[in-house]
Amino acid sequence: xxxxxxxxxxxxxxxxxxxxxxxxxxxxxxxxxxxxxxxxxxxxxxxxxxxxxxxxxxxxxxxxxxxxxxxxxxxxxxxxxxxxxxxxxxxxxxxxxxxxxxxxxxxxxxxxxxxxxxxxxxxxxxxxxxxxxxxxxxxxxxxxxxxxxxxxxxxxxxxxxxxxxxxxxxxxxxxxxxxxxxxxxxxxxxxxxxxxxxxxxxxxxxxxxxxxxxxxxxxxxxxxxxxxxxxxxxxxxxxxxxxxxxxxxxxxxxxxxxxxxxxxxxxxxxxxxxxxxxxxxxxxxxxxxxxxxxxxxxxxxxxxxxxxxxxxxxxxxxxxxxxxxxxxxxxxxxxxxxxxxxxxxxxxxxxxxxxxxxxxxxxxxxxxxx
Numbered sequence: 001x002x003x004x005x006x007x008x009x010x011x012x013x014x015x016x017x018x019x020x021x022x023x024x025x026x027x028x029x030x031x032x033x034x035x036x037x038x039x040x041x042x043x044x045x046x047x048x049x050x051x052x053x054x055x056x057x058x059x060x061x062x063x064x065x066x067x068x069x070x071x072x073x074x075x076x077x078x079x080x081x082x083x084x085x086x087x088x089x090x091x092x093x094x095x096x097x098x099x100x101x102x103x104x105x106x107x108x109x110x111x112x113x114x115x116x117x118x119x120x121x122x123x124x125x126x127x128x129x130x131x132x133x134x135x136x137x138x139x140x141x142x143x144x145x146x147x148x149x150x151x152x153x154x155x156x157x158x159x160x161x162x163x164x165x166x167x168x169x170x171x172x173x174x175x176x177x178x179x180x181x182x183x184x185x186x187x188x189x190x191x192x193x194x195x196x197x198x199x200x201x202x203x204x205x206x207x208x209x210x211x212x213x214x215x216x217x218x219x220x221x222x223x224x225x226x227x228x229x230x231x232x233x234x235x236x237x238x239x240x241x242x243x244x245x246x247x248x249x250x251x252x253x254x255x256x257x258x259x260x261x262x263x264x265x266x267x268x269x270x271x272x273x274x275x276x277x278x279x280x281x282x283x284x285x286x287x288x289x290x291x292x293x294x295x296x297x298x299x300x301x302x303x304x305x306x307x308x309x310x311x312x313x314x315x316x317x318x319x320x321x322x323x324x325x326x327x328x329x330x331x332x333x334x335x336x337x338x339x340x341x342x343x344x345x346x347x348x349x350x351x352x353x354x355x356x357x358x359x360x361x362x363x364x365x366x367x368x369x370x
Contacts, residue, residue: 009122010115010120010122011112011114011115011120011121011122011123012121012122012123019308022308022311022312023125023304023308025154026154026155026304026307026308026311027107027125027127027304029150029153029154029155030107030127030150030151030153030154030302031105031107031127032153033146033149033150033152033153033154034105034129034146034150035105036149037103037129037142037145037146037149038103039103039104039105039129039146040103040104040105041104041105041106041107042087042090042104042105042106043106043108044080044083044086044087044089044090044106044108045086046079046080046108046109047077047078047079047080048077048078048080048086048089049070049073049075049076049077049078050062050065050067050075050076050077050078051076052089053065053078053080053081053082053085053086054085055291055292056085056086056088056089056092056290056291056292057082057084057085057088057264057265057288057290057291058264058265058288058289058291062078063113064081064112064113064114065078065079065080065081065111065112065113066078066079066111066112066113067079067113079110079111080108080110080111081110081111081112082110082126082301083106083108083110083126083128083301084128084130084299084301086106087104087106087128087130087132087299088130088132088290088291088293088297090104091104091130091132091290091293091295091297092290092292092293092295095132096293100132100133100134101131101132101133101134101139102131102132102133103129103130103131103132104129104130104132105127105128105129105130106126106127106128106129107125107126107127107128108125108126109123109124109125109126110123110124110126111123111124112124119280119305121305124303124304124305125303125304125305126301126302126303126304127150127301127302127303127304128283128285128299128300128301128302129143129146129147129150129299129300130297130298130299131143131297131298131299132290132295132297133295133296133297134296134297134298135267135268135269135287135288135289135296135297135298137239137242137243139287139298140239140243140269140286140287140298141242141243141246141247142298143271143285143286143298143299143300144161144243144247144271144285144300145246145247146300147271147273147283147285147300147302148161148247148250148251148273150302151273151275151282151283151302151307154307154311155310155311156275156282156307156310156311157275157276157310158275158276158277158310159250159251159252159273159274159275160251160252160253160254160273160274160275161247161251161252161253161254161271161272161273161274162253162254162255162256162259162271162272162274163217163240163243163244163253163254163255163256163257163269163270163271164255164256164257164258164259164260164263164270164271164272164286165233165236165240165257165258165268165269165270166260166263166266166267166268166269166270166286167266167267167268168191168210168233168257168258169184169187169188169191169207169258170184171232171233171236171268172207172232172233173187174232175230175232176228176229176230176231176232176233177206177207179203179204179206180203183202183203183204186202186203186204187199187202187203187204187207188258188260189202189260190202190204191204191207191210191211191258191260192258192259192260192261194211196208196211199211207258209227210224210227210257210258211258213227213255213257214254214255214256214257214258215254215255216253216254216255217240217244217253217254217255220254220255220256220257221237221240221241221244221255224237224255224257225237236268236269239268239269240255240269243269259272262281262284263284263286265288265289266286266287266288267286267287267288267289268287269286269287269298270284270285270286270287271284271285271286271300272284273285273300273302275306275310276310277309277310278306278307278309278310279306279309280303280305280306280309281306282302282303282306282307282310283300283301283302283303284300284301285298285299285300285301286298286299286300319359320340320341320342320359320360320367321341321342321343321344321356321357321358321359321360322336322341322342322343322344322358322359322360322361322362322367323343323344323346323352323353323356323358323360323361323362324343324344324345324346324362325346325361325362326346326347326348326349328345328362329362329365332362332365333345333362336362336367341367344356344358353370354370358370
């Protein structure tokens with residue numbers, strides 16, 4: 001019977017063997033794909049000073065972080081809630097003199113003080129890649145390409161990419177569709193919520209047509225271009241067309257130019273990754289600036305939980321698992337492992353191969369199928 005002390009906090013869970021096997025394999029395949037594109041892995045610490053985590057990107061909310069006091073410095077520490085900000089710190093400090101563009105990738109757990117309604121998990125495995133020093137169209141193409149390659153390497157199919165323009169309101173509000181500074185946040189929020197009535201009430205009536213410039217990329221980009229009479233979005237629209245053209249038909253492409261959820265610090269370009277069978281987005285990316293150094297960057301983050309919905313879970317055993325009886329030849333067992341076998345050794349007479357999910361048993365100096 002489960003004791004109350006054995007229960008985990010809400011939003012946290014154990015990854016048991018089958019799930020852990022899938023996570024490990026997918027993480028290995030994704031990191032290998034990133035490495036093949038020239039991205040070097042970094043491993044920032046799990047805990048940093050709160051101000052360091054909050055000070056490298058716009059829109060990073062410390063209220064969502066797990067915080068506590070450092071007994072050594074008496075300063076406030078926090079568990080990281082996003083590894084992208086840590087990569088930004090590394091690029092601006094330890095690798096400040098490295099040649100640009102700097103390509104870095106990462107994988108590690110992040111933690112949240114409280115989950116949101118769309119995702120109950122408070123601990124998440126985040127994987128990603130950052131191209132530091134560039135935020136042009138070529139960087140955008142590379143980021144989306146590497147993200148798709150990484151997901152496909154993990155076995156994900158049925159991929160789609162949804163493009164957005166995170167700075168859409170600010171760009172239009174400057175001249176094309178003038179909007180006072182104190183109204184911009186409300187207009188951004190209602191555009192994101194797709195609430196026409198609330199958008200009009202917030203003073204964004206001129207922005208209503210943007211609600212309908214969404215959907216399959218080719219149709220949506222034409223609608224957006226037709227709305228851009230003043231040409232304020234011309235370079236962004238051209239950039240999106242170039243990114244879409246580079247991707248071709250390898251993924252389904254859509255456009256939602258006013259989407260803001262998950263794009264707290266991105267600038268002119270953003271994208272969300274989806275896959276058939278996953279209820280939530282597999283990841284997001286885009287262009288941004290690293291605060292402090294003011295360096296441009298482009299990158300993306302993937303999250304393991306929605307990936308698992310698509311990948312399922314492994315059986316927990318290899319297709320070639322050999323049971324080693326008591327008194328087996330240890331040198332032979334070592335050679336079998338070197339040849340790719342998975343071995344399970346008996347340590348009592350009552351142990352049986354079937355109980356451990358083995359496919360073979362070592363007999364007469366060789367594995368025999370069960």
